[in-house]
Amino acid sequence: MSSEIPVKQIDPSSDTSDNNKNTGTVELYASRKKIYVKGVKKGFFQRIRNVSLTALMGMYFLFVWFTVDGQPLIHFDLPAREFHLYGTTFYPQDFILLSGMLIIAAFGLFFITTLFGRVWCGYTCPQTVWTFIFMWVEERIEGSRNKRMKLDKAPRSVEKIAKKSAKHSAWLLIALATGLTFVGYFYPIRELITDLFTLQANGWAYFWVAFFTAATYLNAGWLREQVCLYMCPYARFQSVMFDPDTRVVSYDPNRGEPRGGRKKGIEPSELGLGDCIDCGQCVQVCPTGIDIRDGLQYECIGCALCIDACDEVMDKMEYPRGLIRYTTENELEGKTSKLMRPRTFGYGLVLALMVGAIIFTIATRVPAQLDVLRDRGALFSFNGEGRVENTYTLKVDNMSEVPQTFTISVSGLEGIRLLTENTLTVASSENRALPTVVDVAPENISESNNAIVFTLESQSDKSLVLETESRFVGPNR
Numbered sequence: 001m002s003s004e005i006p007v008k009q010i011d012p013s014s015d016t017s018d019n020n021k022n023t024g025t026v027e028l029y030a031s032r033k034k035i036y037v038k039g040v041k042k043g044f045f046q047r048i049r050n051v052s053l054t055a056l057m058g059m060y061f062l063f064v065w066f067t068v069d070g071q072p073l074i075h076f077d078l079p080a081r082e083f084h085l086y087g088t089t090f091y092p093q094d095f096i097l098l099s100g101m102l103i104i105a106a107f108g109l110f111f112i113t114t115l116f117g118r119v120w121c122g123y124t125c126p127q128t129v130w131t132f133i134f135m136w137v138e139e140r141i142e143g144s145r146n147k148r149m150k151l152d153k154a155p156r157s158v159e160k161i162a163k164k165s166a167k168h169s170a171w172l173l174i175a176l177a178t179g180l181t182f183v184g185y186f187y188p189i190r191e192l193i194t195d196l197f198t199l200q201a202n203g204w205a206y207f208w209v210a211f212f213t214a215a216t217y218l219n220a221g222w223l224r225e226q227v228c229l230y231m232c233p234y235a236r237f238q239s240v241m242f243d244p245d246t247r248v249v250s251y252d253p254n255r256g257e258p259r260g261g262r263k264k265g266i267e268p269s270e271l272g273l274g275d276c277i278d279c280g281q282c283v284q285v286c287p288t289g290i291d292i293r294d295g296l297q298y299e300c301i302g303c304a305l306c307i308d309a310c311d312e313v314m315d316k317m318e319y320p321r322g323l324i325r326y327t328t329e330n331e332l333e334g335k336t337s338k339l340m341r342p343r344t345f346g347y348g349l350v351l352a353l354m355v356g357a358i359i360f361t362i363a364t365r366v367p368a369q370l371d372v373l374r375d376r377g378a379l380f381s382f383n384g385e386g387r388v389e390n391t392y393t394l395k396v397d398n399m400s401e402v403p404q405t406f407t408i409s410v411s412g413l414e415g416i417r418l419l420t421e422n423t424l425t426v427a428s429s430e431n432r433a434l435p436t437v438v439d440v441a442p443e444n445i446s447e448s449n450n451a452i453v454f455t456l457e458s459q460s461d462k463s464l465v466l467e468t469e470s471r472f473v474g475p476n477r
């Protein structure tokens with residue numbers, strides 16, 4: 001049996017879309033249309049963002065300067081392979097904790113996204129936070145949306161050059177402060193600033209400060225929504241976490257349509273209209289330039305500026321607020337929405353388990369480590385007393401914030417003796433190797449290969465006890 005796929009001949013000249021009007025070809029590239037975002041001065045969600053933005057920026061710029069017991073509050077010391085976090089030092093051996101924290105962050109994001117959509121993007125994502133700061137600076141210097149559009153269209157003038165120079169200088173200053181602060185989490189900030197300005201810093205410090213300054217300036221000043229639309233993978237896969245009960249920023253078409261202009265004081269029903277007066281305010285304030293009335297779109301970062309803008313319009317029109325609001329697909333269809341459902345329960349359960357596991361791991365973390373290496377060059381030897389000797393190297397890491405002096409002991413065979421040092425002092429964040437010799441009387445050795453245990457007990461912290469097993473080799477029996 002054969003089948004034929006019908007093929008339709010397309011005449012390119014008949015295509016009248018914008019892309020194809022002149023050439024008959026489809027352009028895969030669309031040049032960016034600059035978005036002039038109208039500032040939202042007041043509104044509930046704008047106030048929430050102002051608080052979150054101030055808190056996050058405050059933490060970012062201040063934490064780098066704080067110290068606890070002489071140690072930086074947060075410092076990633078890559079050359080020493082130490083990570084100082086809130087008074088605790090972590091080492092590469094603690095990598096499992098870092099992995100656990102990343103898993104918690106991922107499941108936390110899934111959990112919140114399933115419940116409330118892209119609140120991370122709208123209120124806390126660094127791209128959003130810095131873009132909003134840059135937009136705020138732009139509005140202070142160049143003026144409102146209309147003034148900025150006029151300024152861009154105006155021919156070159158002293159005023160235009162002065163305003164543009166001031167804006168870019170301010171952006172660059174913020175970007176430089178951001179870059180310096182970021183590098184300051186890896187290179188103590190006070191030393192970094194001194195070394196940079198006295199030309200004592202190494203080349204990588206200059207490179208990374210310049211890199212993060214340029215990245216901040218370009219991403220928040222120039223690329224803005226392009227980062228969210230084309231570079232951020234989260235925007236692309238967030239929809240798989242949404243379901244009809246996810247609470248997202250939505251326009252209520254049942255209430256708003258048919259849209260249309262009218263004077264204040266006229267009831268919409270008198271004109272056969274819905275509550276949307278088609279003023280376009282929700283579009284003008286949108287940092288990604290979309291129209292939320294077209295439905296949920298991947299470009300929407302959930303910033304809720306359109307809610308604040310529309311609520312202001314509703315207040316002026318004396319209509320109830322909430323034509324654009326946080327709601328769910330089910331609620332818009334008149335159904336009830338559930339907060340907890342299998343998906344949120346699953347993410348929440350994994351999140352709770354991971355948080356519990358991390359708390360348990362940190363609470364039971366031993367801030368020191370003992371490794372015992374047996375000397376493989378000689379199996380055993382007899383000493384002057386006729387006893388059997390074995391040689392080891394004890395390697396001790398002190399991961400606590402204070403020096404530790406350990407008392408060393410060995411057990412496992414009757415009459416086993418330690419012939420070398422029985423104490424060892426290791427400074428904070430250091431490791432030491434100690435050659436060690438133990439002996440046993442031949443009559444107490446029943447096997448050629450015997451288990452023994454080295455024990456190190458801290459003299460200042462009795463709860464800090466390290467035990468590691470090794471082998472003691474004797475003559476064949």
Ligand code: SF4
Pocket residue numbers: 251256259275276277278279280281282283293309310313323324
């Ligand atoms: S701000 Fe509100 S009233 Fe104005 S166009 Fe948008 S949805 Fe309609």
Ligand code: SF4
Pocket residue numbers: 249282285286287288289290291292299300301302303304305306307
């Ligand atoms: S439509 Fe625009 S203004 Fe409204 S929440 Fe989404 S990104 Fe923000």
